[in-house]
Amino acid sequence: MAFPLYAGVYLQHTATIILTYLCLALSWDMLVRTGQISFGVAGFFGIGAYSAALTALNLKLDPLLSIAVGGLAAMAAALVLGLTTLQLRGMYFAITTLALTEIFRVIVRNLPGLTGGPEGTVLPSAIFDGDPTKTYWLLLAIALVTIAISEAFQRTRVYFAITSIRHDEMVARSSGLDIFKYAVFVFAVTSAIQGIVGASFAQQYAFVSPEGTFDIDFTLLPIAMCLLGGMHSTLGPIIGALVLGSVAEYLKLQLPYGHLLVYGAVITLVILLMPQGVAGKMKEQFVREQ
C-alpha cells in the first residue's frame, strides 16, 4: 500500500482517487448487505464536503477536525432520512436516496448566503498545503478504517442482523431483531463514511460547488465497482475499486471519448452473467476445488 509513494506523484494521485472510490464502494456495499440500495452516495458525499468546507472557512476549524464534522453532518442527515424512510424499505428507499442528491443540490444552490450558492465556495488552501503524500496517507487511513468497519460488520452480531434482514425480514423480526434499528444504524454509519470521504475530497481540492460536489458519478462509479468485485463482502468492493479504478484511468488515456460506457457495460453484464462478482466467483471456484 505504500507502493504509490515511490511511484511518482501521478500514480500517488491516482491511487488517492482510487482509495476515495474504494471507501465509497465499500460503504455502499455495507448498506447493501442489509438489503437496501442507496442511490444517494453523492448526496452524503456532498453534505460531508460542504460541512467540512464551511466549518473550515467560517469557524476556522482545523482541516482534519472539519473532516470529522463532515462525517457527523452526513450521519445526522442519514439519521433524519433513515428514521423517516427506512420504515418502508426496498424500492421506495432506493428512489428516495436517488432524489436525495438532487434535494441537497437544490438547497445548497438556493442558500447563497451560507453556501456560496451556485458558484460554490473556495478554501484558501488545500489540506497539508497540497502535499500529495500526506493526502495519500490520509485517504489510506480513512480506507483502512472503512475496511476495519466493514470487517467488524462481517464478524460481529451486526453480521447476523444484516444477513437475516437481507434474506428474510419476517424471520428476523420474529427472532427478536429490531430491523429498523439496524437498518438506521448501518445507514448512519455508511453515510458517515461517505461524508468523511466527501469532506476530505473538499479539503484536498479546496473547493465545493453544487454541480461538482453532488456529482452523480460519486454514486455511479462505486456501484459499478461493487458489482464487478462482488457484493456482500469486504474483498469484493476492494477488488472492484482497484480493477475498475485503474482500468478506467488506463482506458481514459487510450479511448478518450466515452469511456464511461465501460461502467454501464460492467453493471449490465455483471448482473446478467456474473451476479456474484469477481470475488464471489473466486470464492465459488475455491469452494468447488475443495
Add this chain to the structure above:
Amino acid sequence: MRSIEHQDPTMTNQMAGEMAVLEIDSLVRRFGGLAALRQVSFAVNAHEVLGIIGPNGAGKTTLINVIGGIYPPTSGRILFQGRDITELPAHLRCRLGIARTFQIVRPVQGLNLLQNIMVGSLFGRGASLKEARSQSLGICQFMGLSRVDRAIAKLTVLEIKKMEIARALSTQPRILLLDEVMAGLNVDETREMIDLVRQVCAQGVTVCIIEHVMSVIRELTERVIVLDHGEKIAQGPYEEVSRDPRVIGAYLGEEE
C-alpha cells in the same frame, strides 16, 4: 428484556392470579374486503399444548401471524401474561417470550445451520456472540442436530424443520407457536418430532401447534381450537371436538 417485565406490578399480579399465558380477545383481521379472522377469542394456559386445527384457508396461519406481530389485527386484543401486546412490534413480542416457526420453512440462506439458530439467541435474548454460540450448540445437541457448520442447502427437510424449532427455542420463549412442523415428514421423522415437542413442553414451554395430521394432534394436545372461515367453531379435547357436527361439516366442505 425480562427485567422490564418484572418492573410492571400489574402484570405480576395478573400472572399470579391467572393461569393463561396468552389471551386472544375477539380478534378480527381483514385483508381488503376479506375477513381472515372473525371475532376469535381463546386463551392458552401455561404448560399446555394447544392444537389449532381447521380446513385450508380457515385462518390458522393468519392467527399465528397476528399473534407473532407480523401484522396488526384489524380489531381485538392480544394479552400476553396479562399484558396488552396488541400494539407491540414483532421483535419485542419475541423478546417477551413469544417464538414461532413458519409453515413454509424460512432458513436464512446466507447463514449456516448454527448461525441460523444463533440469530434467535443473539436478538431474541440479547446474548453475546459467545453465549449465543454455546447456547445454540446446546440446543443443537438437544434437537439432535450435528455438523452444525453446514450450509442450509446441505440440510434435509427434517433438519431444516428442527433448525426452525431450534431457532425459536434459542430465544428462550415462554410460548412456542408451531405452524405445521410435521408436514412433509415421514412416519419415523414425525415420531421423532412428536418426542421433541414433548421434551420442549416438559421444559416448561407452552406450545401452540397448528397441524393437519390428526394423529399428531390426538397424541400431543390436551385441547384444540377449531377454526373455519376465520371463525372459532369449536374448542375442547380432540376426541370431543372431532365428533362435533360443525367440525365434521367444515372438513367435509373442504372435501368437495
Add this chain to the structure above:
Amino acid sequence: MTGKRMRAVCVGCILLAALISACAPAAAPGTPPATPTVGTTPAAAAQPAAAVKKPIKLGAVIPLGDITGAQSAKAMKLAVKEINAKGGVLGRPLELIVVDDEMKPDKGAAALDKLATVDKVDVFIGGMASGVLLGQAPTLKKYAKVTVWTGAASSKCEEAIGADADWFFHIHPWDYNQGASYEEGWTAITKRYPQIKVENQFWAYEEGAFGAGTFKASQDLYNQWAKIQGQSFKSAAVGGGDYRAVLRQAKEAKPDVFIWVGYEPDAMGFVQQAKEIGFAPPIFLGSPPGWPVAFGKSPLSEAVWLYGMWAPAIKEVSDVSKGFLDAYVKEYGEEPATYFSPLGYANVYIVAEAIRRAGTIDKPALITALEKTEYKSPTGDVVTFTPSKIIKHQGIKKQKILQYQHGQQQVIWPFEVATAKPAYPFPSWEGR
C-alpha cells in the same frame, strides 16, 4: 453451462461488440486519435532535422467528452501540426499531450500530475470549466509551471489562483471582464445608433454557477449605466426547459433588452416560447457558451443578438481567422461549433511564439516573453497579457456583441471587426 446461460453470454458479447464498433467510427473523426501524443510524425516527415531534437512538450487538460473540449483539442492538434510543418519551435518539434479531465476537478488535478511527472511537459495549456480549474488550483500551485489557460470565466478561479501566481496566464475573459466589455460595447453602439435603447434590462439566468455567477457579476457592475432586473430559470441541460414563467415576467417588465444566460439546449426553447407568449422586446439576446448548429436555420433566429467571442463570419475581416477556419474545415470536414476551437488554436500559438521569442523554455525567460505577447488571434482580437483584478496576466478582456442575420452570426461590435450593421428593433414574431 446451461443453454440459457450460454445465450446470455452470447448476447453479452454481441452487445459489447456492438458498443465497441459504435465507439470506433464516432471516435475516429471526432476526437484526437487513440494515442495521446500527436504532432511528431508529420514534423519528422517535413523537417528531418527537427525530428532528432527533443520535442517541446505541451500538456493540455480538456474535457474530451464535451463538444467544447473535443473541438478545442482538435484545434490545438491543428495548430501543432501547422507549427511543426514549418519546422517547429527553436528547431524542436512541438508535442501535444492531451488528458481528459472528464469535467471533474479530481480528474483534472490528477491529469496535471500525470502531465507533470509522467510526461514531464514543459507548459500546461487547455482548460474549460471553472469548477475544474477551482479543483486544480492547489495542484497548479504545487508545480507552478508556466500555465496558459483557455477556459474558466468564474472570478472565483482568480481568487483560488491568487495574486502571487506570476506563471499563470489566462486567455478567457473573467465574468466581470465580460460584463465591463458589454457596457463598453453598448455604450459605443448606442452612441453610433442613437435609436437603440439599452438602459432597461431584464435578465433570465440559469440557476447554476454559470448563469447565476454571470448575473451577479453584471448586477454589481451595471448599477451605473443600466437598470437590471433578473429571474433564474432551470436550464433544459439539467431537466428544465419551460421558460414561460420567466419570459412572462420579462414581458411585464417591458425591457429595452432581454438577455438570457443559459446553455445550448435552451436556445431554441427561448425563441419558441417567447413567440408563444408574444414577447418581442426591441433587443432579444442570448448568451450561451455555444449555439445549436441548426439555430441559424430557423426563421426564429433572425435578429437575435448574442454575446460571444467569435463567429465564423469574422473570417471576412480577419486573415488569421480565415486561415484558421479554412484549415480547420479542410482538416476535419466540419465548421467548428464553439469558440473554444479558435481559442484552443490561439492557446498553442501564443505559447509557441513566446518560446520562440524567449529562445528557451526556462520559466523566467518564458514568463517575460509571454508578458510581451501580442498575438493576432482567430477570434479577431489581439491578445496581450495585462493585470486583472487579482492575477497579473489576463489575456482577452473584450467580448463581442453579435447578431443572427439571415442565418449567420454577424459581428456588430467591436466596430473594427464588425461584419454587419445592427438590425433594430427586433421584428415581430408574426409570419416567421
Add this chain to the structure above:
Amino acid sequence: MSALPRSRRYQIAVPLALFIVVLAWWHPYAVIEGVQRAGLYAAIALPMALILGIVGIVNLAHGDFLMLGAYLAYWFAVHTQGDPLVAILPAALGLFLLGAVVYRATIKHVIGSSELSQLLLTFGLAIVLQQTATLLWTSQPVSINTEYTSTSATIGSLTFGTYGFVYVAAAVIEFAGLTFFLQRTRLGQAASASGQNPVGARIVGINVDRVYLIVFSISLALAGAVGVLFLTRHAVFPLVGGGLTFKSFCLAAMAGLGNLRGILWCSLILGLAESLVSTSKEYAGWADLIFFVAIVAVILVQSHRRQVT
C-alpha cells in the same frame, strides 16, 4: 386497476377542483402551463407505470429510451427534410423492436430475482444508452423548430401557447388506449392477469414470458413516440432522460403501483404545483423540490398506512 374506492376519489377530486378554480382566478397562466406540463409528465410516466404494474420492474432506463426515440425522430426529420411528427410511427416501431431485443437479452434474466438486481440492471442499461448516444451524437443538443410549436391563442387579456396541449392529448390518448388494451383485448387481459398473479396466470395457460415481452415492448414504443413529441418542443441530448425517469417514477409511486388513472391525477397535482412555484418570483429556484417533497410525503404516508393496517 384503479386503487381508490369511490369515496376517496371525491376526497381528492373536490379539493383539487377547488384549488384549480382559485388558482385560475389568481394565476391563470400557472393553470394553463401547469396542465400542459402535467400532460407531458403523464404521457412520459404512463408507459413506465405500465411496466411497473405488469412486469413489476422499475425501468430506470425509461427516460433514456425516450431520448433514443427523440434522436430517431431528429435523424428522420433531418434526412427527409420532413416534419418530425411523421416519425412517430417509425420511432414507435423501432423502439418496439428494440424493446423486444432488450427484454430478451437482459430484462428476462432478472425477472424473479431480487429487486436489487433489477434496479441495478436497468441503471446499467441507462448508462449504456446515455454513453452510446454521447458517442454517436456528441453531447451537443439537437432541436427542431416547426412552425406550429409556438402557435398561441389569445382569450381576453391572456396570451398563451396552445401547442403544449398536444401533451395533454397524448396523455389522454395513451391512457384511453392502455385502458382499452388492458380491459378489452385478450392479450391485455392476459397482461393484467400476469401483473396481478404471475403464478396463477401461468397455471391457467398464459405465456407470461411472452406477455411480459410484449408489454415491455409496448411501453418502449410509447416512450419512443412520446420522445418524438418531446423533441418538437425541447432540446434533446444524451443525458436528457435521467430527470424524466425520476419524475415518472415519482408519479408511479404516488399513484400506487400499476394505477394508470392515478398517474393522470398525480401529474395534474404536481404539474400545477411546479408551475405555481416557478411563477412565483422569489422561490422559483425551489420548484425542483416539488417532486422530491411529493415522493417523500408518499413514503411517509405509505409507511404510516402500513403501520396502521
